[in-house]
Structures are given as C-alpha cells and as structure tokens.
Amino acid sequence: MDPQNSEPQGLAGQPISRRRLFEVGGASIGLAALLAACGNSEAPAAGRVGNAPVATDLPDAVVNDIVYLRTMTSLEYSLVDVYAVLAGLEGLPTPTTDALTRFTADHTANAAALAQLTTDAGGQPYECGNAWMMGRAFQPALDNILGKGRDGDTPAITPTDDANRDTLAMINGLETLAAATYQGMVEKLSVPPVRAAIIPFGAQAARHAAAIAIIAGGEEGAARYVSPVLLGAEPDAEATFPTAYAIPTRFGQLTPIEVTIGAENDLGLRYKATFETPADNAYIYDGEVCA
Amino acid sequence: MDNPAAAPRSAPPSEPPVTDPAATVPAGTQPDLTEPLSSAPAGTEPAGSAPAGSEPAGTEPAATTTTVPPSRPTADDIPLLAFAQSFELTLRDLYDEAIGAGVAEGDAGPVFSTLRENHEEYGNVLAGIIGTDAPQRRDDAIFDQFVSGFQNADVVGVASAAYDVESTAVATHNELIGQLTGVDAAATLAALLVIESRHCTVLAHLAGNGEDMAALIENAATALPATAPAEG
Numbered sequence: 001m002d003p004q005n006s007e008p009q010g011l012a013g014q015p016i017s018r019r020r021l022f023e024v025g026g027a028s029i030g031l032a033a034l035l036a037a038c039g040n041s042e043a044p045a046a047g048r049v050g051n052a053p054v055a056t057d058l059p060d061a062v063v064n065d066i067v068y069l070r071t072m073t074s075l076e077y078s079l080v081d082v083y084a085v086l087a088g089l090e091g092l093p094t095p096t097t098d099a100l101t102r103f104t105a106d107h108t109a110n111a112a113a114l115a116q117l118t119t120d121a122g123g124q125p126y127e128c129g130n131a132w133m134m135g136r137a138f139q140p141a142l143d144n145i146l147g148k149g150r151d152g153d154t155p156a157i158t159p160t161d162d163a164n165r166d167t168l169a170m171i172n173g174l175e176t177l178a179a180a181t182y183q184g185m186v187e188k189l190s191v192p193p194v195r196a197a198i199i200p201f202g203a204q205a206a207r208h209a210a211a212i213a214i215i216a217g218g219e220e221g222a223a224r225y226v227s228p229v230l231l232g233a234e235p236d237a238e239a240t241f242p243t244a245y246a247i248p249t250r251f252g253q254l255t256p257i258e259v260t261i262g263a264e265n266d267l268g269l270r271y272k273a274t275f276e277t278p279a280d281n282a283y284i285y286d287g288e289v290c291a
Numbered sequence: 292m293d294n295p296a297a298a299p300r301s302a303p304p305s306e307p308p309v310t311d312p313a314a315t316v317p318a319g320t321q322p323d324l325t326e327p328l329s330s331a332p333a334g335t336e337p338a339g340s341a342p343a344g345s346e347p348a349g350t351e352p353a354a355t356t357t358t359v360p361p362s363r364p365t366a367d368d369i370p371l372l373a374f375a376q377s378f379e380l381t382l383r384d385l386y387d388e389a390i391g392a393g394v395a396e397g398d399a400g401p402v403f404s405t406l407r408e409n410h411e412e413y414g415n416v417l418a419g420i421i422g423t424d425a426p427q428r429r430d431d432a433i434f435d436q437f438v439s440g441f442q443n444a445d446v447v448g449v450a451s452a453a454y455d456v457e458s459t460a461v462a463t464h465n466e467l468i469g470q471l472t473g474v475d476a477a478a479t480l481a482a483l484l485v486i487e488s489r490h491c492t493v494l495a496h497l498a499g500n501g502e503d504m505a506a507l508i509e510n511a512a513t514a515l516p517a518t519a520p521a522e523g
Binding site: 098099102106179180182183186187190192193195196197199200202203204205206207208209210211214221222225226230231246247249250251252 | 359360398399401402405408409412416461465466468469470471472474477478480481482483484485486488489490491492493496497501504507508509510
C-alpha cells in the first residue's frame with residue numbers, strides 16, 4: 001500500500017466512501033448514546049474481593065448527661081487500674097505508696113457515687129475502665145515505666161530509671177486530668193444539680209494533685225507551693241522533667257497535660273505522655289458494655 | 292478594708308434567693324437525663340425566650356421545643372454571682388489584713404500574696420460576667436467572721452485561718468454551681484474552685500499538717516448561704 005496515497009478501506013479491502021464513513025460513524029454515536037441512557041448515572045462502586053460482609057452505617061450516637069456520667073465513671077475506674085499497676089512497683093517510698101492507697105480508695109468511692117448518679121438518672125452504669133483512654137494514653141505511659149518487650153516491629157521499651165519519680169509524675173498528671181475533666185463537665189452537663197454533684201470529685205482530684213506536687217518536693221516541699229510563673233518568672237523550658245506545683249495556674253486549665261517519664265532512649269529523649277480530657281471518641285455511649 | 296478602686300454598684304441585687312444547703316440530686320426527683328443535650332430541663336430557657344404555645348399565628352409549632360442551657364447568666368443567677376464576687380473580694384481583703392500585719396515578710400510571703408492576687412482576679416472575672424450589677428466590694432459579715440485569724444504575722448496561725456475560709460469558699464461555690472442556670476458562670480466558678488481547692492492543700496501543709504493526708508485532701512467545710520453582700 002502506498003502510504004502517500006492511502007484511503008480508508010473496509011474489512012474486505014474495499015475503499016470506504018465518505019458517505020459510508022458518515023453512516024457508520026452516526027450509527028456508532030447513536031448506539032453509544034442509547035447505551036449511556038440505559039446505564040446507571042452513579043459512579044460505579046469499588047469492586048469487592050472475597051466475602052466481606054456488607055458495611056452498615058453506624059447509628060447516630062446521642063450525647064447526653066448519662067453518657068457524660070458513664071464516661072466520668074470510666075475515668076475513675078481507669079485511675080484505679082493505673083494506680084494498681086503503679087502500686088506494684090518495687091522500691092516506692094512510703095509517702096508515695098500511702099498516696100496511692102488513699103487515692104485509690106477515693107477514686108473507687110467516686111466511681112460508685114457516679115454509678116449511682118447514672119442509675120438515678122435512668123442510665124446503665126459503666127463500671128470499668130475507659131478502653132480508649134487506657135489504650136492510647138495510660139497504657140503507653142505505663143509501658144514506659146514498667147518496660148516492655150519487643151512487639152513485632154515495635155522495639156522494646158526499657159524500664160524507667162526512677163520508678164518513684166515517674167509514679168509521682170503519673171499521679172500528678174492523672175489527678176490534674178481528672179480535675180480538668182470534672183471542671184469541663186460542669187460546662188457540658190445540662191442539669192445544675194448534677195453539675196454540683198460531680199464538681200466535688202474535681203476539687204478532690206485537684207487537691208490530690210497539689211498534695212503529690214508537695215510530696216514530690218520531699219524536704220523542699222514548700223518550694224512546690226506556687227509556680228514561679230505566677231510570681232512573674234519565666235517557665236523553665238529547658239527542664240527535662242517539668243516541675244509540678246501545688247498551685248500551677250490561676251484558673252483550672254482544660255488544656256492537654258504532658259507528663260515526661262521513662263528512661264532515656266537511644267536519642268537521649270524520654271517519653272512524653274499526653275493526657276486529654278475525654279471527647280467524642282472517649283465517651284462511653286449508651287449501649288457500650290465493659291469488654 | 293474596702294476596695295478603693297471598686298466601681299459603685301449601679302443597682303442592688305434583686306431578691307436574694309434562698310439557698311438549699313444540700314445541692315444534691317434528691318432521689319426520685321432527677322430530671323430526665325436521657326434526653327439529648329439539646330433538651331434543656333424546665334426553667335432553663337434563656338431569658339426572653341418565647342413561652343411554649345406562643346407561636347405567632349400562621350406558623351407551624353416546632354416539632355420539639357429544644358434549647359440548650361443559656362450561656363449568659365439569667366436574672367436569677369445575678370444575685371448568686373454577686374454573692375460569689377463579694378466572697379472573693381472578702382478573701383482578698385482578709386489576705387490584705389495578714390500581709391499588712393507582716394505575714395508576707397517571711398518565706399511564705401509569696402504564697403499569701405499569690406492567694407491574694409488569685410482572689411482579686413476571681414472577683415474581676417466574676418464582675419465581667421455580672422456586669423454593672425457586680426457589687427465590687429467585700430461582704431462585711433463574712434469578713435468579720437474570719438478576720439481575727441488574719442490580723443497577725445504568724446504563718447501557721449494565718450494559714451490555719453485561711454484554710455478555714457478557703458474551704459468555706461470551695462463549699463460555697465460548689466453550692467452555687469448547683470443553683471446557677473447560665474453555663475458561663477458555672478464554668479467560671481468551676482475553674483476557680485479547682486484552684487481554690489489547691490489553695491486549701493497548700494495552706495494545710497503550711498499550717499503544719501503535711502503528714503496528715505486527710506487534712507491535705509479533704510474538705511469538711513459547710514457552705515455559706517448566698518445573701519446580698521452585707522455592708523459594715
């Protein structure tokens with residue numbers, strides 16, 4: 001075939017006339033339009049592989065006072081669980097173990113009181129720890145105190161080099177978290193008498209935190225009364241372990257609480273746990289039961 | 292000691308409410324907490340909201356009458372907040388008495404000056420919420436009740452007296468939180484209450500009770516009833 005003088009040819013090798021070309025082209029366009037009209041205009045779903053069950057939408061979760069009460073109860077149980085682990089550490093001095101014993105009793109009583117408030121309000125008490133907070137905040141912190149073996153690709157964690165220092169830091173952080181949680185719940189709860197019923201737990205947690213800050217100061221406990229920031233000093237941004245003070249701020253804060261614990265890693269850094277007040281993912285919704 | 296810089300109150304608080312000394316949830320009287328937050332308990336509608344059944348002619352009634360608790364204090368909240376503010380300014384003035392007597396000249400000076408500053412700031416914040424109805428002065432009845440313990444330079448003595456009045460302030464604010472409808476004011480009281488609780492622990496330690504865990508963390512004080520601030 002002469003490429004310089006080629007013409008379109010049919011299947012039989014016959015030249016295709018311009019008229020024939022328009023006829024075939026028009027028929028193709030019409031067929032394409034017909035198929036498009038009969039097809040589904042929605043984007044095709046992704047193909048499925050295997051026998052995975054059909055996904056169903058999650059129900060809308062209602063957030064009400066009962067959910068808040070159940071969540072507060074779960075936080076109390078979480079603190080009891082964490083303190084039980086910390087109390088098992090060897091070598092803790094008496095002031096620390098005494099504080100753990102007393103605070104555990106207080107949080108156990110608080111959990112029972114909150115469960116009763118939940119029942120009184122027509123809800124089902126949630127009488128175990130908060131899995132979300134435990135899994136994402138508390139357990140990793142405990143791992144950096146107790147140490148943990150290699151887990152798959154996750155390297156081993158060296159146990160802490162100072163169990164008492166980290167225990168006191170954990171208690172201070174957790175009690176500050178509890179105080180902030182109750183403070184924040186006052187704003188969320190819809191019924192004033194329920195606000196009044198829960199804020200004493202926040203006041204108590206704040207006093208726990210203040211007492212631990214003083215205990216952590218040992219013989220220099222009086223130096224831990226008031227944060228130097230309240231006296232006009234600049235915060236010590238270089239400190240490896242931020243010093244806890246009995247009166248750290250002028251108003252209760254709802255900001256995340258950072259706790260530095262654990263042994264130094266290969267980079268010379270220590271683990272920083274961040275504790276945040278419960279939010280949507282940490283709420284214990286109606287229908288959730290203890291695992 | 293009155294605050295010389297205090298702005299005069301533009302109007303006296305309205306009828307002071309009678310406080311319920313036991314702001315707990317009585318069994319069998321709880322509101323329905325199973326409702327979503329958007330459903331406010333009766334009586335918590337913001338001031339000025341239309342009463343039920345008052346829809347204009349020709350409009351469809353709402354399917355549900357749902358409101359959230361008001362942010363701003365209601366008219367009934369104002370006297371309660373005025374009492375809280377005067378209590379805070381009373382605490383400030385009590386610390387001024389101790390500082391004037393020389394208690395701040397020792398190592399514990401920064402503690403007492405910090406507590407004094409905190410209470411003045413709490414009074415300022417409450418004044419901001421109350422507005423022109425803020426009393427801007429102490430309650431002389433409360434001041435007179437506690438002042439004798441503050442008029443000396445003995446750290447332990449002042450710390451003990453301060454512990455008593457701070458514990459009373461915490462218990463009183465707790466009661467007020469149970470009576471306030473407006474969320475902003477309740478949240479503010481909660482934010483200062485948790486720090487005043489820490490004040491109590493510091494004062495217990497400063498008063499020589501550092502070995503007594505119960506003294507460090509328990510509050511056995513009784514709330515004062517909210518009344519219009521008394522003038523001397």
